[in-house]
Amino acid sequence: MGYELIEVNDPADWVAYHAIRRQELFEAKGRFGVYDENYPGEREPNMYHYLLKRDGVPLGTTRLDVRGDGTAIFRLVAIAAAEQGRGHGRVLSQMVEQRARDFGTSILFVNAAPTAVGYYEKTGWHRHVWDAEELAGISGDCIQMRKMI
Template sequence: MVDVRIAETDRERTDAFAVRQDVFVDEQGVDEDVEYDEYDTDAVHFVAYDDGEPVGAARLRELEDGGGKVERVAVKRAHRNEGIGRALMDVLEREANSRGITSFTLHSQTHAADFYRRLGYERHGPEFDEAGIPHVEMRK
């Protein structure tokens, strides 16, 4: 059973970053200088565990307008289509709501847009390139 939590300890943050390294840098070829940025310091990080193994990650940033920016949602390849992404998003949105954040924006890789659509997100604007990967903006 998947266990999603806020990455509050050094170990949990290290685990979340390891998932991002595996998915974005190693699998998708995103440059480390792009993947890890100035927002990592202040963002709320989430990590998903399956039997103690870190298998998913995400981060949330509060924007100046009071909305939330969902970023770096990742699930290790061997654990995709097991509901881990949905579990991450559920915990992330609940935590955001507890902080008074009720509107969200995200940049979805185009292949993942249907996943977010099923969670209530709507596409806004044209496709664009981010880190060499096609994306679309989505809002909820």
């Protein structure tokens, strides 16, 4: 079966999606009790929620926000802790980049966690402030980056 990137629609996939995001992006960083599965900003038009699976097992998540001007934002990227360092993040990135191209996107943006900047630089991203107002809340310590695809 191998890898598949699915747009999250099925209730069981939503459960896996939220579990990975809650654990890796919030609780692993000491942010307990603040993750909101029903956060209103998650359901805007042109937001695509993806779950990376390998042989049917959920491994990672991201959201792609397509802006309609040839750009998109790669958001809330997470790989389950037990699966990190095995190349799944690169697979997720490649698959999401293809989805972005399919939407007519040529430039991707990301708010990279400081610990992930090296990964992004190795995979073709460059530091670039694209919206300083984004650097608030859980993104307050992030480094903004851009990638031409």
